[in-house]
Amino acid sequence: MQENPKPIVEIINVNKFYGDNHIVRDLNLTIYEKEFLSILGPSGCGKTTLLRMIAGFEYQTDGEILIEGEPAVNKEPYQRNINTVFQNYALFPHLSVYDNIAYGLKMKKVPKNEIRQKVAQAISTVRLEGFEKRYPSQLSGGQKQRVAIARAIINNPKVLLLDEPLGALDMKLRKQMQIELKSLQRKLGITFVFVTHDQEEALTMSDRIAVMNKGVLEQCDIPKKIYDEPATKFIADFIGESNLFEAVVQNEDNGVSELYSEAGELLGKSGEFEREELLYVSLRPEKTLFSDAPIGGFSLYGVVKESIFLGNIVKSIVILTNGQAVKINTPTGTPAPETGKNTYIYWDVKDCVMIPAVSNKIFKYLEDIKYEEELKIGGEEQNV
Amino acid sequence: MFKLNSKFRGKTVPLAIMISPVAAWLVLLIAVPLVYVFVISFCSVSESHKIVFSFTLKNYAKLFNADVLGVYYNSLIVAGVTTAVCILIAYPFAMIMSKANAFKKTLMTIALLLPFWTNSLIRLYSWRTLLGKNGYLNDFLIWTGAIDEPIEMMFTQGAVVLGMVYTLLPFMVLPILTVIDKLDKNLIEASKDLGAGIVKTFRHVVLPLTAPGIFAGSIMVFIPSLGYFFVADLMGGGNNQIIGNLISRQFKSAYNWPFGAALSIMLIIVTLVLVKIYTKSGGKIDELGVV
Numbered sequence A: 001m002q003e004n005p006k007p008i009v010e011i012i013n014v015n016k017f018y019g020d021n022h023i024v025r026d027l028n029l030t031i032y033e034k035e036f037l038s039i040l041g042p043s044g045c046g047k048t049t050l051l052r053m054i055a056g057f058e059y060q061t062d063g064e065i066l067i068e069g070e071p072a073v074n075k076e077p078y079q080r081n082i083n084t085v086f087q088n089y090a091l092f093p094h095l096s097v098y099d100n101i102a103y104g105l106k107m108k109k110v111p112k113n114e115i116r117q118k119v120a121q122a123i124s125t126v127r128l129e130g131f132e133k134r135y136p137s138q139l140s141g142g143q144k145q146r147v148a149i150a151r152a153i154i155n156n157p158k159v160l161l162l163d164e165p166l167g168a169l170d171m172k173l174r175k176q177m178q179i180e181l182k183s184l185q186r187k188l189g190i191t192f193v194f195v196t197h198d199q200e201e202a203l204t205m206s207d208r209i210a211v212m213n214k215g216v217l218e219q220c221d222i223p224k225k226i227y228d229e230p231a232t233k234f235i236a237d238f239i240g241e242s243n244l245f246e247a248v249v250q251n252e253d254n255g256v257s258e259l260y261s262e263a264g265e266l267l268g269k270s271g272e273f274e275r276e277e278l279l280y281v282s283l284r285p286e287k288t289l290f291s292d293a294p295i296g297g298f299s300l301y302g303v304v305k306e307s308i309f310l311g312n313i314v315k316s317i318v319i320l321t322n323g324q325a326v327k328i329n330t331p332t333g334t335p336a337p338e339t340g341k342n343t344y345i346y347w348d349v350k351d352c353v354m355i356p357a358v359s360n361k362i363f364k365y366l367e368d369i370k371y372e373e374e375l376k377i378g379g380e381e382q383n384v
Numbered sequence B: 001m002f003k004l005n006s007k008f009r010g011k012t013v014p015l016a017i018m019i020s021p022v023a024a025w026l027v028l029l030i031a032v033p034l035v036y037v038f039v040i041s042f043c044s045v046s047e048s049h050k051i052v053f054s055f056t057l058k059n060y061a062k063l064f065n066a067d068v069l070g071v072y073y074n075s076l077i078v079a080g081v082t083t084a085v086c087i088l089i090a091y092p093f094a095m096i097m098s099k100a101n102a103f104k105k106t107l108m109t110i111a112l113l114l115p116f117w118t119n120s121l122i123r124l125y126s127w128r129t130l131l132g133k134n135g136y137l138n139d140f141l142i143w144t145g146a147i148d149e150p151i152e153m154m155f156t157q158g159a160v161v162l163g164m165v166y167t168l169l170p171f172m173v174l175p176i177l178t179v180i181d182k183l184d185k186n187l188i189e190a191s192k193d194l195g196a197g198i199v200k201t202f203r204h205v206v207l208p209l210t211a212p213g214i215f216a217g218s219i220m221v222f223i224p225s226l227g228y229f230f231v232a233d234l235m236g237g238g239n240n241q242i243i244g245n246l247i248s249r250q251f252k253s254a255y256n257w258p259f260g261a262a263l264s265i266m267l268i269i270v271t272l273v274l275v276k277i278y279t280k281s282g283g284k285i286d287e288l289g290v291v
């Protein structure tokens, strides 16, 4: 990305309802020129709906979407400098590869010579030479994918929307296409908005990742930040593996906070927490450590339930005294307790992530509610 | 028939026994009469209208006589116009039906198929009360002052087409509905995304992809409208002969069964050729509905 990225799509306080279902909630997101942005979230969280609103197939219930600084409300899909690669490719089955790719130019009445030249160029960009005369039914998944991309980029969009484009491909092809898509994006110098439910895919390909959960955009940041500093419990859980300790702040001192969890005492980062504040302390399995003796500030103790050798690491599962399972990865060769042995657990305070519990937010929401109205309703009910 | 026989091979006996009554029934009701028609189309008739079993091709030669060519011509026009009108009505109807919610869809299906529960002769006869010289439509037009004298609307070629459309419309709607229902809605969005408006999207995506349904429906409407002689009788009043009238006359009043048989064989061949073209161009036989 450039030094001073220019916004190309701005999504401002957007909500989307289908009937009574609140599908996209108060979403704010700015997408910049030439970036590779992934929208990541579990199936059904509203990714496709968000993408369709950007493309112009669907309208937000409220809020605003700006494209290149202008409101998008009155712009038809083809009036936006945006093209879509659909979730199931949506190739025209009655048209050859050539005609599928040429479709956009034909609709714009581009001269035949120019069409031929541009299609040839698009075909070579996606490396489909020799397939011009085939029909979609005669193509493999990966080839269909390439046609769908060529058909979209031939219109020179500034933004390409891709809805789970690799979802239907097998693992090997998927890895290959990931690399190709990434280099294609660099070559074209346009924005890719890439929808996926695969966190690994998002982490390896993206400049930034927008993580969605139940219609809420929970965090949007560079992959490293998303991985190292998940903003919510959901993200800590969804991206990679995490050990989450629900804990209450006891004391803060010297940049370290002392907490108490069901499994025992533990240490975390400080952060101007209130006493008795509920938090989640999140640890990656590779940052969670074994110890034979108790370590100051920690009293987490358990028994190794199993350890699995996975080549370069050993994955152990420790059951703590409260029954909580903790995952610990140690590099092969470093000492680790065997299955059935008792062990203490600790970590380096700088490795943990402090995540405010949602219940804290709930109290903030409650402050916004107009209690007078609530009470009036209550009063009327009493009169009945 | 032949399909059934080949299916028997390699099957266990109980299945063969189970299917055999059906097979026997089909042989009796379809194969035997068909073979009979085929055989007598090569026979001649005696003075006393008896069928004489001696091989001749003169029935087939007679298919090209000048007096019957006029009937073909009239019949093809009726069938052609009927098919075209059915497409024009059925296509939008099927589109609306495909977009409707489950309740409206059921209502529309009932509206489409309910008339089939009454006898088609009675239904056709009721057009007379509407369109006849003393019918409601003439009364209405005179009342509004649009015309002074009642005009003859029954017993015209237009009336025959009307009767055919009225009788055969569902056979056009159902195949078209099938293809429209199957159309991937993403394709329409993809087309719009690539710069096509509604009209261009219809022309370049929707129409080509629903064409097999239009073709299937056309076969289902065109062929019967060559043969439904009772429609031509009731609505055309004997002035508007179609091939079906010609055939029925050979069996009922002219007592020339061999010529009637030759006409029937010709119709069957036309049907088979059309179905062949349909399947060759990628159509599926079971999407024709009733075969």
Ligand SMILES: Nc1ncnc2c1ncn2[C@@H]1O[C@H](COP(=O)(O)OP(=O)(O)O)[C@@H](O)[C@H]1O
Binding pocket: A018, A023, A041, A042, A043, A044, A045, A046, A047, A048, A049, A050
């Ligand atoms: N046209 C629609 N009408 C009603 N509900 C819809 C419609 N489209 C999507 N939904 C609902 O919205 C939710 C989010 O869907 P979607 O955006 O497709 O999720 P994702 O792409 O993240 O899997 C789902 O619960 C889905 O059932």
Ligand SMILES: [Mg+2]
Binding pocket: A047, A048, A087, A163, A164
């Ligand atoms: Mg989706």
